[in-house]
Amino acid sequence: MRRTPDVVIIGSGMGGATLAASLAPTGADILILERGHQIPDDAPARDPDRIYRNSAFRSDETWLDETGKPFSPGNYYNVGGNTKLYGAVLYRYRRQDFQAMEHLGGISPAWPFPYETLAPYYDAAEALYQVRGDFTEDPTEPPHAGPYPYPAVPDEPALAAVRRRLEKAGLHPAALPLGVDLDRWLSHGNDGWDGYPDTRSGKMDAETCGLAAALSHNNARMETGARVTHMTAAPDRGRIASVTYEQAGETVTVTPKIVALAAGAVQTAALLLKSGLANSSGAVGRHFMNHNATAMIAYDPRFHNDAVYQKTFAINDWYLADGDNGPPLGNVQLLGRVVPKILKATTPSMPMALATHLSRHSVDFYAISEDLPDPESRVVLNGNDIQLLWRRSNMEAHNRLVKRMKQALRRAGFPVVLSRLFDGRVPSHQCGTARLGDDPATAVLDPDCRSFDHDNLYVTDASALPTSAAVNPSLTVAALALKAGDAIKRELAS
Template sequence: MPEPTRSSHAESPDVIIVGSGMGGATLAAGLAPSGARIVILERGEQLKDTPETRDARAIFQRGFYRPTETWTDGAGQGFNPGNYYYVGGNSKFYGAVLIRYRACDFRPIAHAEGTTPGWPFDYDELEPWYTQAENLYRVCGALGDDPTEPRHSAPYPLPAIPDEPAMAATRQRLRRAGLHPASLPLGVDIAAWMKRAATPWDAFPDTRTGKMDAETCGLAAALAYPNVILQTGTKVQRLIMAPDGKHVEGVEYDIGGARHTLKAGLIVLSAGAVNSAVLLLRSSERGIANSSDKVGRHFMNHNTSAVLAIDPKTVNDAIYQKTFGINDFYLDDGAGGPPLGNIQLLGRVTGQILKASLRQVPEFALNWLSRHAVDFYAMSEDLPNPDSRVTLDGEGIRLDWKRSNWASHLALVAKLRARLRAAGYPIVLARAFDRRTPSHQCGTVRIGLDPAEAPLDPYCRAYDHPNLFVVDASLLPTSAAVNPALTIAAQALRVANHIASNDL
């Protein structure tokens, strides 16, 4: 990607977008054809293609790409968050699962521990934008196997990525056990990915070698227009309010150790569910866009576990593995009870990856375990709770995540264990992911119809400030139980269309 050049365009943009992740990059792609002068401010730099990008020991054992910052939890204990600061944001490391929320996820759903609030619009409102997002991100998928699949107005742009032979056999075993495995919609050019190196893509960084992420799709589409500029190494510190107290004039940011100011008619925060909330809270005594006192609240992070199905009599020689998911327990528990969640294959978990969590176990033993294991990811909805929140801790960040719906997640893992054993896997191991893994953080600046309950309207405009938008995972009023990237992208395209029609 060429280095951006300074110009009058960069000094006086029409739109400032803070962050180049899934929300910001896709919004820029949607706005670019309008001709508006757009500057994207990204605190990170572009990932370089070095040997570490496909080195499991570097990534998982040494934490080569993890940030150096420390946040505190609700008890005041410090921890290292797993958020990434690069061009493209967290999508550079994601599993590239680009799945739609189910239609029911837009309505209130009764879970064992509470009822979700639903969305301010239904699935049909977002459906055309899902289709556009699937085309932008060149999604590979197949319709017909998933009983929970919502209505599609068009087929997936590309055919599903095929199972490797070991996964085809696993899919058949699970079908015989009464499950309905369905191909995952994925944003991966499998030939390009494997040409760079024979590794999984899940949790491996994409250096423009086959993953369809915020940089390679959304940002690339935006930067094809001369009216869009990307400025890297730019850390936004706060928003600047206009004298009338109603409009946001611009942003203050640091670059190369110096403080700068940039102003624009429209300001869009797309820094992620934690950092967008932090910027709003840090920018004034009561927080910007916070008359509802809801900024930073309702933080959600999926309840997730890794589940390893082990059969010493079979060998798993798959490389990437992550090709199908299971939604048999998504709408209910299989017996008419509350919903439990989604199951999908993880990227192949090798002995080198297992060693990161099991440091006392020799790697050769973990290699044997991996050779006979199939790796699954169980994911359950986290319910919005106003006391689960992001706040300021001096100059730092405090994340007090109050996990909810955990009993349902344990029930999902138990259901999966039972079906895996029925499918002939005598050993099933499970381990929950903790707060160091950002399992789809969302909800801190949510959309809604009532300004007293939500900082943003259904088009992600701040109720308090007509020229301020927040377009990233913050906007999600519910976490559902599937990967949120495509939903964020679809809403970003919907918001871009609204802005282009009404504000530019």
């Protein structure tokens, strides 16, 4: 193996795989280092007990919480990263998300560029991830160059009925933009895809789209089970000189021309802190954000939910304002179907008969509100351990969002609505820990995701996001990676 590739990409999740897809056609020698392995295609992959009770797809890694207590984070290390289990909702940030916005909990700052700068990269990301959608239904959707590559995934009959009930209650449900080939997914089993691992069976994720495109070029290759442990800078500290990883008990060092770090917002921050790199601003590991998110179960004994996948529409009525000209509250979208085994695994005290009854007569939602960047919300190293000091923000907005949705569901004929806030052990939408910006004094990366401190270092994962908005992050991670890809191509060409 050559020890001097043109580009080393660390991590094969959304940011790493999308960048690889962008760079591979240049013919550059690209090495992707991925600490995990491919999720095997064995029959029980979609068994809810394996996923929710036995956490079979999680690593045994632990992080420390703010009290120093170890916990097992819901963070997945495998080829394709967290996207292998994701809900495949591929939203664009709204145009207003790029501008300063006042929230109940404070200001969400402006990005260093407007929506229009990222729009062509969103178009390209939607093409790469074959997004299904219909943006005409959602007035908050920013302008697109053309329609989605495929029509929206259809509502199942039970959900079409819920949509009508919500419309009657005054809401405006709109199709979720989704990266899933429904027929292929269902031909492998009668399950939803949200939270279920994709064994290359119809989900459009980092492995099946980004990596597949990259690895179709002979000049791109991937090493799995290759965990990067350290990076070093050249003596003048201007450039990254080497990347060291461990694989099958061996320690290997490579000396690429360009390094792109895409290990996920927590691991990227940890690696930079451990290596003592890219941190002249002191912002590495700071501004950790993770959406304030609540699962909601709306119960109506007369309603019969025979849906399989459920996750097809969302409500953005309170995204830009609270409905009374007050500050924004967030997005509410359908969850993947919460089947009895999931209810039982997440609430062990619930008798199975009750879980079955509840699941049969309920519809499940996921409410998301923006978490604002706070320098004291941090990923730090505590000895060799990662410690997460998440300081939630903007909870008043989130509580109001949940309250508004509960009121609407009651108007729509669901007399009982249960809700549960996701806690800090589920960092699904982690971001912000190496944020991009204009000012090297306060940001880690420039607007092309290049380190202000090291010319040949890029960070192309969710760490780069300066704000979390209130929509799912992956498409924005992909769009930023494609933008960084253009900057790297210019550098390779010169």
